[in-house]
Amino acid sequence: MLATIRDVAKEAGVSVATVSRVLNETGYVHADTRKRVTEAMKHLNYSPNEVARSLYKKKSKLIGLLLPDITNPFFPQLARGVEDELQKGGYRILFGNSDENAAKELEYLNTFIQNNVVGIISATNNKSKTNYDGLSIPVVFLDRTSSDYPSVYADGKEGGRIAAEEIVKRGSKRITLLKGPAHIQPAQDRFQGALEELSRSDIDFHVMSTTSFAFEDAEKWAKELFFMYPDTDGVLASNDIVATAILHEALRLGKKIPEDIQIIGFDDIPQSSLLFPSLSTIRQPAYEMGKEAAQLLIKHINKERVHHQHIQMPVTFIERNTTRKV
Amino acid sequence: MLATIRDVAKEAGVSVATVSRVLNETGYVHADTRKRVTEAMKHLNYSPNEVARSLYKKKSKLIGLLLPDITNPFFPQLARGVEDELQKGGYRILFGNSDENAAKELEYLNTFIQNNVVGIISATNNKSKTNYDGLSIPVVFLDRTSSDYPSVYADGKEGGRIAAEEIVKRGSKRITLLKGPAHIQPAQDRFQGALEELSRSDIDFHVMSTTSFAFEDAEKWAKELFFMYPDTDGVLASNDIVATAILHEALRLGKKIPEDIQIIGFDDIPQSSLLFPSLSTIRQPAYEMGKEAAQLLIKHINKERVHHQHIQMPVTFIERNTTRKV
DNA sequence: TTCATGTATGTAACCGTTTACACATTTAAA
DNA sequence: TTTAAATGTGTAAACGGTTACATACATGAA
Numbered sequence: 001m002l003a004t005i006r007d008v009a010k011e012a013g014v015s016v017a018t019v020s021r022v023l024n025e026t027g028y029v030h031a032d033t034r035k036r037v038t039e040a041m042k043h044l045n046y047s048p049n050e051v052a053r054s055l056y057k058k059k060s061k062l063i064g065l066l067l068p069d070i071t072n073p074f075f076p077q078l079a080r081g082v083e084d085e086l087q088k089g090g091y092r093i094l095f096g097n098s099d100e101n102a103a104k105e106l107e108y109l110n111t112f113i114q115n116n117v118v119g120i121i122s123a124t125n126n127k128s129k130t131n132y133d134g135l136s137i138p139v140v141f142l143d144r145t146s147s148d149y150p151s152v153y154a155d156g157k158e159g160g161r162i163a164a165e166e167i168v169k170r171g172s173k174r175i176t177l178l179k180g181p182a183h184i185q186p187a188q189d190r191f192q193g194a195l196e197e198l199s200r201s202d203i204d205f206h207v208m209s210t211t212s213f214a215f216e217d218a219e220k221w222a223k224e225l226f227f228m229y230p231d232t233d234g235v236l237a238s239n240d241i242v243a244t245a246i247l248h249e250a251l252r253l254g255k256k257i258p259e260d261i262q263i264i265g266f267d268d269i270p271q272s273s274l275l276f277p278s279l280s281t282i283r284q285p286a287y288e289m290g291k292e293a294a295q296l297l298i299k300h301i302n303k304e305r306v307h308h309q310h311i312q313m314p315v316t317f318i319e320r321n322t323t324r325k326v
Numbered sequence: 327m328l329a330t331i332r333d334v335a336k337e338a339g340v341s342v343a344t345v346s347r348v349l350n351e352t353g354y355v356h357a358d359t360r361k362r363v364t365e366a367m368k369h370l371n372y373s374p375n376e377v378a379r380s381l382y383k384k385k386s387k388l389i390g391l392l393l394p395d396i397t398n399p400f401f402p403q404l405a406r407g408v409e410d411e412l413q414k415g416g417y418r419i420l421f422g423n424s425d426e427n428a429a430k431e432l433e434y435l436n437t438f439i440q441n442n443v444v445g446i447i448s449a450t451n452n453k454s455k456t457n458y459d460g461l462s463i464p465v466v467f468l469d470r471t472s473s474d475y476p477s478v479y480a481d482g483k484e485g486g487r488i489a490a491e492e493i494v495k496r497g498s499k500r501i502t503l504l505k506g507p508a509h510i511q512p513a514q515d516r517f518q519g520a521l522e523e524l525s526r527s528d529i530d531f532h533v534m535s536t537t538s539f540a541f542e543d544a545e546k547w548a549k550e551l552f553f554m555y556p557d558t559d560g561v562l563a564s565n566d567i568v569a570t571a572i573l574h575e576a577l578r579l580g581k582k583i584p585e586d587i588q589i590i591g592f593d594d595i596p597q598s599s600l601l602f603p604s605l606s607t608i609r610q611p612a613y614e615m616g617k618e619a620a621q622l623l624i625k626h627i628n629k630e631r632v633h634h635q636h637i638q639m640p641v642t643f644i645e646r647n648t649t650r651k652v
Numbered sequence: 653t654t655c656a657t658g659t660a661t662g663t664a665a666c667c668g669t670t671t672a673c674a675c676a677t678t679t680a681a682a
Numbered sequence: 683t684t685t686a687a688a689t690g691t692g693t694a695a696a697c698g699g700t701t702a703c704a705t706a707c708a709t710g711a712a
Contacts, residue, residue, distance in 0.1 A: 002439070004667095004668055004669085005668065005669065005670095006668080014691075014692085015691065015692045015693075016668090016669080016670090016692090016693095017670085017671075017691070017692060017693080017694095018690085018691060018692075020669070020670060020671080021690095021691090023669095023670095024670080026670090026671090027671090027689095027690085027691090028688080028689045028690050028691080029689095029690070029691085030689080030690060030691085033690080033691085047436060047439070047440055048440065048668085048669070049381075049440060049442075049667090049668050049669065050437070050440040050441050050442075050669095051377055051380045051381045051386070051440075051441060051442045051667090051668080051669090052381050052667070052668035052669035052670090052697090053668080053669055053670075054377045054669090054697095055375075055377045055378050055381050055667090055668080055669075055697050055698065055699085056668085056669050056670050056671085056696070056697045057669085057670070057697085058697070060377070060441075061437075062420075062441070065421075069406070070396065070402045070405055070406060070409075071402045071403060071406045071596075073399065073402075073596070073597075075402075076396045076397045076399075076401075076402055077397060079396055080395075080396060080397045080423065083396075083421075083422070083423055092420060092422070092434075092437050092441070093420070093421045093422070094388075094418060094419065094420060094421075095391075095409075095419045095420075095421040096409070096418070096419070097406065097409055108418075110373060111376070111387075111418050113328070113373070114373055114374065114375060114376040114377075115376050115377060115386075115388070115418070116375075116376075116377050215596075215600075244600050248600065251602070270397075270399070270541075270597075271399075271596075271597035271600065274541075274570050274574065274597065274601060275600060275601065275602065276577070276601065276602035277602075330697090330698055330699080331698065331699060331700095332698075332699095340661075340662085341661065341662045341663075342662090342663095342698090342699080342700090343661070343662060343663080343664095343700080343701075344660085344661060344662080346699070346700055346701080347660095347661090347700095347701095349699090349700095350700080352700090352701090353659095353660085353661090353701090354658080354659050354660050354661080355659095355660075355661085356659080356660060356661085359660080359661085374698085374699070375697090375698050375699065376699095377697090377698080377699090378667090378697070378698035378699035378700090379698080379699055379700075380667095380699090381666095381667045381668065381669085381697090381698080381699075382666070382667045382698085382699055382700050382701085383667080383699090383700070384667070653712100654711100654712085655710100655711090655712090656709105656710095656711085656712100657708100657709080657710085657711100658707105658708080658709075658710100659706100659707080659708075659709090660705100660706085660707080660708100661704105661705085661706085661707105662703100662704085662705080662706105663702105663703085663704080663705100664701100664702095664703090664704105665700100665701090665702085665703100666699100666700085666701090666702100667698105667699090667700090668697105669696100669697090670695100670696085670697090671694100671695090671696085672693105672694095672695085672696095673692100673693085673694090673695100674691100674692085674693080674694105675690100675691085675692085675693100676689100676690085676691085676692105677688100677689080677690075677691100678687100678688080678689065678690090679686105679687080679688070679689085680685100680686090680687080680688090681684100681685085681686080681687090682683100682684080682685085682686095
C-alpha cells in the first residue's frame with residue numbers, strides 16, 4: 001500500500017499537520033523537524049494523494065480537454081500545444097473526443113466537473129453553448145469564437161479572403177468555392193471571407209456545400225465537383241483534407257496542377273507539405289493556438305487580470321505547388 | 327454550488343445512506359422512497375462527486391494513457407481506439423505525452439497513481455520498465471512487447487520480413503535497409519525481420535541507422551542515403567514518415583518511382599495513401615490495437631481470467647505505387 | 653404464538669488530505 | 683522585567699461520498 005501522510009507523521013514523530021506544512025510550505029516548521037519529515041517522506045517513498053487533496057480543496061490539478069476528433073490531423077498539434085503549456089503549470093489533462101456530438105460533449109463535460117477539473121478547453125462547435133453556462137469554472141474555447149467565453153481562434157474570415165485574393169491574383173477565372181459543414185463555425189468564417197472577396201472581384205465562381213471533413217466524404221464531393229463544374233480552374237477548399245481529395249481527383253482526371261487548376265487548402269496540416277504537388281494553403285498556427293488557449297485558461301484559473309479575452313491568431317498564405325507563381 | 331448527497335437526503339427526507347443506496351442500486355430501498363430520492367436528485371440536478379467516491383473506494387473511473395507523442399501520425403489512431411473502447415466501459419482518460427523521455431514518463435506515471443487511476447496503457451519504449459514495477463494496478467503495454475506485462479503489438483518482425491520479401495520479389499537488387507532508433511523496440515523488430523529475410527536472399531543490401539522518427543531528421547538521412555548509396559534501387563524504411571522523406575528526396579533527384587527505386591514504409595499512417603505516388607507499406611492496425619489494449623486492460627481491472635496476455639496483431643502488405651507489380 | 657428471515661432505513665466511521673484553532677515556547681521590544 | 687509578537691506544533695473538523703452495523707417492522711413458517 002502507498003504511504004499516507006499519517007505514515008509519514010508517525011515515522012517522523014510529528015503530527016499530520018506538520019507533515020502537511022512541510023508538504024505545502026505553509027506555516028512555521030522548525031528546520032530540524034522539516035528535515036526529519038523530508039527524510040521520512042523519502043524513506044517511505046511518499047507522494048500525496050491528489051484525490052484527497054482535491055476533495056478537501058474542491059479543486060484539482062486537472063483540466064478537461066475536449067476535441068472533436070484527435071484523428072483529424074489538425075487537432076494533434078492543438079492538443080500538443082495545450083499539453084506542453086499545461087504541463088509547465090503542473091496541470092494534467094482529462095481528455096475526450098466529442099465527435100461534435102452534443103450528447104457525448106455533455107457526458108464529458110459532466111465527468112470533467114465530477115472530477116473537479118479546475119478549467120476546461122473545448123474545441124467543439126456544437127450550438128449547445130448552454131452546456132457551458134453556469135459551470136463555475138473557467139472555460140476557454142479553442143478554434144471557435146464566443147462572445148460569452150474567452151476564446152482562441154484563427155482569423156478564418158481573413159484567411160478565406162486571402163485565399164480568394166491569391167487564387168484570383170494567380171489567374172483562376174472559374175473558381176469553385178467549397179463551403180464547409182454548416183455547424184462548424186470556423187468553416188463558415190473562412191467561407192464568408194472568401195465569398196466576400198470573390199464577390200468584390202469580377203470572377204465567375206460557384207459555391208458547393210459540403211457536410212463533413214472526413215476524407216471519404218471529401219472524395220465524393222471531389223468527383224461531384226468535377227462532374228458539375230468540369231471547367232473549374234481554381235478550387236478554394238474548406239480545409240486541407242478536402243483539398244487533398246480535390247487534388248487527387250484532379251490528378252486522376254489528368255489535369256495539370258497548377259497549370260490547369262489551382263487549389264488552395266486551409267489549416268496547413270503536417271501532411272500538406274508532403275503531398276505532390278505540395279499543397280498551397282492558409283496556415284493556422286495550431287500548436288501556438290493550443291499554447292495560447294492553455295495560457296489564457298491558466299490566467300483565468302489564477303484569477304489574473306486578462307486583457308484580451310479573445311485571441312485572434314494570424315493566418316498566412318503558404319505558397320506551395322498547387323498555385324502558380326504571380 | 328453543486329448539490330451534495332446530503333442536500334439530496336434532506337430534500338427527500340431520508341438519510342445519506344439511503345440516497346447512496348439508490349445511487350448505487352445496492353441494498354433495499356422502498357419503491358416510494360426511491361422515487362422521492364430520484365426526484366430530489368433531478369430537482370437539485372445532483373451528480374455524485376467522483377473525487378469523494380474515488381477517495382473512499384481507492385479507485386476511480388480513470389485510466390492513464392501515456393503516448394510518446396500524439397503529434398506523430400501513428401498515435402491518434404491508437405488513442406482513438408483506446409478512447410472509444412474505454413468510453414463504452416465508462417472510463418475516462420488521463421492523457422500524457424512522454425516524448426520517450428524517462429523523467430516525463432515517471433512524472434506522468436506518478437500523477438496517474440496520485441489520481442487513483444485504475445489502470446494504465448503505455449505506448450512508450452523506455453528501458454525504464456522499473457517505472458512500472460510494484461504499481462499494484464494493471465498496466466497494458468501498447469505498440470511494445472513485454473514479458474512481464476500484458477501487451478498489444480503488431481508483428482513487427484513478420485512485417486519486416488514481408489517488406490523485404492515483397493521488395494525483393496518486385497525486383498530490387500541493391501537495397502538499403504533503414505534501421506530505426508535503437509531504443510524503439512518495434513523499430514528493431516521490423517529491422518530484424520527484414521534483415522533476416524534479406525540475409526536469406528542473395529541480394530546486396532546496406533544497413534543505415536537512424537535515431538529518430540521526426541520528419542526533419544528523416545530528410546537529412548534521405549539526403550545522406552542517396553549520397554552514400556546513389557545506386558540504391560530499393561529502400562525499406564523504418565516507418566512511413568521516414569519513407570515519405572525518402573520518397574521526396576528521390577523525386578527531387580529526378581528518380582522514377584517505382585521504376586528506378588522502390589520504397590516500402592511501415593505503419594500505414596493515414597497520409598501514406600495520399601502521397602504521390604502513394605506509398606506501399608506494411609500496415610499496422612492502429613485503431614484496432616488501441617481497442618484491444620483497452621479491452622485487455624478492462625479485463626484485468628475486472629479481474630477476469632485473461633487467456634492471452636500478449637496480443638500480437640497481424641500486419642499486412644499494402645500494395646500501392648512505390649512498388650512495382652510482380 | 654414465536655421466531656427466523658426479509659425488507660427498509662439510519663448512524664457513524666472511514667478514505668487521505670488541509671486548515672482553523674488552541675496552546676506552548678521563544679524572541680524581541682518596551 | 684514584562685509582554686506582545688513570532689515561532690512551532692498538535693487536535694479535530696471538514697471535504698462528499700460508501701458501507702458496516704444497528705435497529706425496526708413485516709412476513710411467513712413452525
